[in-house]
Amino acid sequence: xxxxxxxxxxxxxxxxxxxxxxxxxxxxxxxxxxxxxRLQTLLDMTAGNLSTHLRKLEDAGYVVVHKxxxxxxxxxxxxxxxxxxxxxxxxxxxITALLGxxxx
Amino acid sequence: xxxxxxxxxxDGTGPAPQDDAALDPAESLxxxxxxxxxxxxxxxxxxxxxxxxxxxWLVGYGALWFxxxxxxxxxxxxxxxxxxxxxxAAIATTVVHTTxxxxxxxxxxxxxxxxxxxxxxxxFTAMSxxxxxxxxxxxxxxxxxxxxxxxSCLVVGMLYFLTALVWGDRRxxxxxxxxxxxxxxxxxxxxxxxxxxxATAAGGGFLVMAGAEVxxxxxxxxxxx
Numbered sequence: 001x002x003x004x005x006x007x008x009x010x011x012x013x014x015x016x017x018x019x020x021x022x023x024x025x026x027x028x029x030x031x032x033x034x035x036x037x038r039l040q041t042l043l044d045m046t047a048g049n050l051s052t053h054l055r056k057l058e059d060a061g062y063v064v065v066h067k068x069x070x071x072x073x074x075x076x077x078x079x080x081x082x083x084x085x086x087x088x089x090x091x092x093x094x095i096t097a098l099l100g101x102x103x104x
Numbered sequence: 105x106x107x108x109x110x111x112x113x114x115d116g117t118g119p120a121p122q123d124d125a126a127l128d129p130a131e132s133l134x135x136x137x138x139x140x141x142x143x144x145x146x147x148x149x150x151x152x153x154x155x156x157x158x159x160x161w162l163v164g165y166g167a168l169w170f171x172x173x174x175x176x177x178x179x180x181x182x183x184x185x186x187x188x189x190x191x192x193a194a195i196a197t198t199v200v201h202t203t204x205x206x207x208x209x210x211x212x213x214x215x216x217x218x219x220x221x222x223x224x225x226x227x228f229t230a231m232s233x234x235x236x237x238x239x240x241x242x243x244x245x246x247x248x249x250x251x252x253x254x255x256s257c258l259v260v261g262m263l264y265f266l267t268a269l270v271w272g273d274r275r276x277x278x279x280x281x282x283x284x285x286x287x288x289x290x291x292x293x294x295x296x297x298x299x300x301x302x303a304t305a306a307g308g309g310f311l312v313m314a315g316a317e318v319x320x321x322x323x324x325x326x327x328x329x
Contacts, residue, residue, distance in 0.1 A: 027143035027146055032212060032213050032214070092133075
């Protein structure tokens with residue numbers, strides 16, 4: 001049961017890169033969005049790598065990717081959905097419980 | 105603290121297949137903590153904001169107090185220039201810092217932030233116009249000085265209540281109450297002692313707040329890394 005990576009851990013975010021993406025977006029006020037370049041800077045990821053992970057998170061309904069225009073230049077904003085925020089909170093709780101509440 | 109974040113970020117940038125390798129819970133928690141620390145970049149650093157204003161009040165009002173020769177004269181021109189320069193520098197620092205930290209964020213909090221910034225501008229403009237009116241009506245330099253000090257504290261204290269309520273920060277509420285108290289008693293201290301009170305008690309309040317932020321950052325660095 002307490003086997004690392006065993007049942008109970010959301011496979012969508014139980015992966016280093018996606019976990020970091022979700023942890024970053026969860027720092028925003030609910031309803032706020034973060035621009036793709038800023039998110040990329042905070043994660044030190046390549047654009048291609050980040051896009052791949054965002055697609056997986058989008059498929060799971062954890063993030064919404066907004067494509068807009070700022071003047072003439074296209075801009076991409078990423079928002080964590082309520083579902084994604086819940087999944088991250090649940091994941092953190094499970095991890096903390098697995099560690100016996102250590103690191104609190 | 106920043107070094108820690110950088111180091112852990114380096115671990116997570118590998119190719120996607122590495123992600124599929126089993127993460128153990130301790131590693132997961134470490135990644136979360138490190139990334140949450142990195143995401144602090146999205147909010148203003150209280151050490152910068154309160155530290156800057158603490159120095160501006162301490163030195164600026166301290167200079168005004170020092171430059172008054174006797175109770176019937178206004179503060180010296182050099183002191184007003186220094187005070188004005190410090191306040192403008194503090195405004196510039198605050199605006200540049202918060203704008204940098206919040207770049208790339210869109211949504212409700214961006215609108216709140218903009219309206220909040222404008223509120224400071226409106227409140228201090230209204231205050232300056234009122235003080236001009238008092239002077240025009242014949243108030244002496246010492247009375248205008250006392251009113252300016254008390255009203256500055258009133259505006260800052262009230263806006264800090266707003267800050268505390270919007271961003272859910274109780275310490276700012278306490279700081280706001282302290283600044284209001286200092287402003288309220290300042291006219292009773294008299295002129296030019298009012299300047300000294302603002303320099304030490306109000307300026308000191310900002311610096312205590314900056315110190316609390318420094319301690320909080322140290323605590324995070326010790327437990328989060």
